Amino acid sequence: MKVTIVDIAKKLKVTPSTVSRALADNERVSIKTRELVKRTANEMGYQPNVIASSLRKGTSDTIGMVVPRINRHFFSNVIGGVEEVLNQAGYNLTIIQTSERFDNEVKAIDTLFNSRVAGIIISHSIETNDFEHLQRVSSQMPLVQFDRVNELLDGPKIINDNYKGSYIVTQNLIKKGCRKFIHLTGNDNAHIYKQRKNGFLDAIEEAKVPKLEVTIIDNALTRSSGFDAINDIVGKKEFDALVCAGDYAALGTIECLLKNNISIPSEVCVVGFGDEPFAELMSPSMSTVNQDGEEMGRIAAQSMLECIKDKKLNTTKVVPVKVEWRQSSNKEQF
Amino acid sequence: MKVTIVDIAKKLKVTPSTVSRALADNERVSIKTRELVKRTANEMGYQPNVIASSLRKGTSDTIGMVVPRINRHFFSNVIGGVEEVLNQAGYNLTIIQTSERFDNEVKAIDTLFNSRVAGIIISHSIETNDFEHLQRVSSQMPLVQFDRVNELLDGPKIINDNYKGSYIVTQNLIKKGCRKFIHLTGNDNAHIYKQRKNGFLDAIEEAKVPKLEVTIIDNALTRSSGFDAINDIVGKKEFDALVCAGDYAALGTIECLLKNNISIPSEVCVVGFGDEPFAELMSPSMSTVNQDGEEMGRIAAQSMLECIKDKKLNTTKVVPVKVEWRQSSNKEQF
DNA sequence: ATATAAAATACAAACGTTTGCGCAAAAATA
DNA sequence: TATTTTTGCGCAAACGTTTGTATTTTATAT
Known part of the structure; x- marks a missing residue:
């Protein structure tokens, strides 16, 4: 039903590896084959399976975001800002709201962790004053906090003034x-x-x-x-x-x-x-x-992207208020 | 580093299949082993890899949601309602906003499709009057439309009165x-x-x-x-x-x-x-x-869950206004 | 004791990619 | 012409699950 890399490989009488590399514009395959592969992929209506890709690569192109309330004006603006930057960079956003409840926050972190997101952007619920659930996370993947932050956790923090x-x-x-x-x-x-x-x-x-x-x-x-x-x-x-x-x-x-x-x-x-x-x-x-929620979101997303690249980052950025x-x-x- | 099913299997001197079934509470493994496995999994800090699971099962526990603007009061309320029902049912939500642009909508659908979400809940951008990008989708996975719907597409539709x-x-x-x-x-x-x-x-x-x-x-x-x-x-x-x-x-x-x-x-x-x-x-x-955005969201999510179970559903539900x-x-x- | 049925577990393939390594052919150098 | 280097691609394993089938173990009946 769905066309895979193997199907393309068969049709072109090459191996899946070549197809994979061709699609990724890898130099190890000639420009001619690269273009042939891409064209054929297009014709066949190939859609990459990001699940398989994630499994193999050990990480996904999804960022998790945890907010207290999605329908608060400020938070939805931040989400908008994050979305803008992340989509541009080829990432997706999975959003979970905690409704200001601590147990929901713990569950959210667990869920995101299990779906192997590339990083987590969070603003804590108002009930949260135990941060063990995040300690574990911050050692394994980038963690960006915004607005409501905890100073003791590693990683970038973006706060309002x-x-x-x-x-x-x-x-x-x-x-x-x-x-x-x-x-x-x-x-x-x-x-x-x-x-x-x-x-x-x-x-x-x-x-x-x-x-x-x-x-x-x-x-x-x-x-x-x-x-x-x-x-x-x-x-x-x-x-x-x-x-x-x-x-x-x-x-x-x-x-x-x-x-x-x-x-x-x-x-x-x-x-x-x-x-x-x-x-x-x-x-x-x-x-x-x-x-400025949108600005805060953009900065948070930028920080996340930097973290994914360079691993270490422990800055606190202050967004001016008016x-x-x-x-x-x-x-x-x- | 991360503990997998195989690690648990080795420790218990059973096979991965047994562990997998035990964790899923499958009747084919004895209650004794089921409990032993679960206990050990817990002790070892096992976290299931949903990516691997999705790949194998061919579908994920994520629902995609596409909205024109996340920071519109109405839409963020709908999102809240959807979230509530979906989380309860063990699903996650990936949200993409189109900013009312048609090309963003097409891209969003593509992205969600490629990440093999279990279904898509959408309210169209204001620019959208070509629905080919969804025709393709609606034949492959459940598609629920809300608020701004297209009558010609299959699947449940939830609208305000x-x-x-x-x-x-x-x-x-x-x-x-x-x-x-x-x-x-x-x-x-x-x-x-x-x-x-x-x-x-x-x-x-x-x-x-x-x-x-x-x-x-x-x-x-x-x-x-x-x-x-x-x-x-x-x-x-x-x-x-x-x-x-x-x-x-x-x-x-x-x-x-x-x-x-x-x-x-x-x-x-x-x-x-x-x-x-x-x-x-x-x-x-x-x-x-x-x-009532939240109510609409809840209904949309319910419809999605029904669709995932029964496949066919082509109802239009009207949410009363006040x-x-x-x-x-x-x-x-x- | 043996044959049969049921229960519990093992085996192995599959999902669709990615990637290190190896090998052959072509190109470049000696 | 012989040797080295480069280029292009194939091979096969791996990521962590799930699941159909096969096999072993245990229980039941003869």
Whole structure:
């Protein structure tokens, strides 16, 4: 049914090895035969069996990618960037999502490992703080981490400039006159949130402005937990700035503020992180930190390709972020 | 280095075939040996080589999925649904995006075909109106189409109830008093847009209301083309309802209307299609047709699994849609 | 004890490539 | 012409499974 190298060989009365080499443009076969073989292969409708090829070569042309959620704007952008570079280079991409669950992440790694992918690109689930499943992998094949990375694992890491994003946001809010800050975040074992918090705290610290107040609220990253967090304290506690570690939390807080007739930004400034598509479009439009997912994906893929070639690489690349100033923080400056 | 079936066989002084069968829980090997083998495999850290297995079995446990854009909310939801069902069933998913380009689609199909996936789940690029590349495929492996489907190809098709979505929207707008309609759409060779247009036109037709005006604008699906389309006619042409075949177009039109100080919905009602996350959050919030991507994905995956088992299947399943009525069309009824 | 049936395992080929090695013929050099 | 080098290709093994068939072992019946 399906035409193989052997079929071509038979038809041309040469050996499969010659056909194989001819198709691979190997110098050991004459140009004349090479072209003859290619032409015949075409005529016969030959389609290489990459499975067989992978088995023999011991590696495949597939890269595995593990992400927490495929339908998060940021991640799907990263995937887009990775795809772009990898396809260009002749690689395929197998994508698995963990839905933020640790056991799914372990299973995903196992699966990819068993299908002998050429390498793995991963952003960890939020539950993950044990990295043994990857220790084993990183010794056997290239492992590229992005966004949510673990410093202790070998291999390239691509991260957003989380620290700087928060720092600049906070610095500017202080300049605009905000004094009573609340920071909504996830939890510290996730690197990105720790960095965002540190950027926030350092900006407060280094501002050298007296009487700055700071409150940190953990585990407030979703729309509903953002809403609830503010709902709990509104009326009881004074604040004039909400620096959120994520857009969805910021969205929740804005909804809560509006419901309580607190005006944004004149009474309270709100800033998110991530620049989800809705941030620009909602009302008031949300100030937030834009992270270039596609660029991150391209860099991750590039790093992967380098790793496949040179084996060793242990760099950390930082992708710059850009603060989008919009209505939700558009308070007049002093 | 890596432990294989042969290694286990040697250690246990049995043959590879026994080990293979034991691991597969085959009745032809005694329960005692089965357990012994499994235990030893575990101890030795055996990881099955799925590549070898695929080669031998002639098929893999990977399903290929081709989508126009991975970072479109709807598609990433479908992917999520597919993933959920397929992973449960022990299958993997290889995803390729075509970026709406026909040649990319052809290349994607080729790649998946060559990697001997067990089946392909596809939603066509907007450029695609030649389906030869799939004719070949559908005779060799299961092909499931979703959302953007071609009726002439064999295999299951899962579609949204595009017709009904538009029909209900239009019917209701008429009830609310709208009389001068503009329909922004893509082009007719894409089924979904044709269906949406038909739903729109039929609702107009069947309303039996005198003096309904209708204008159709093609190739207006993006934010900017939506904006431009309205910008071109505003002031020159009267209209009180925009029925858009996509949310991004609707967004563009709303932006254009606001810029021209045309009030929504009192002067013009706008309705989109797709229920992108921003639709709910923008201001005015956008009425639109919600399509359940995850459900569609689950159904597509189920159909794929059935196809793999039974070979023949030629059904078309329709996933119901739900109209979300929001501010952009919240005009008082007669 | 022997013949027969059933159970458990062994044997060997196959899946479609790739690749190190070897061999012959052609070309180049002595 | 004899020797070496180059060129072009064939041979055969290997990658790690799976599976149809053959063989041995064990259980059952005669």
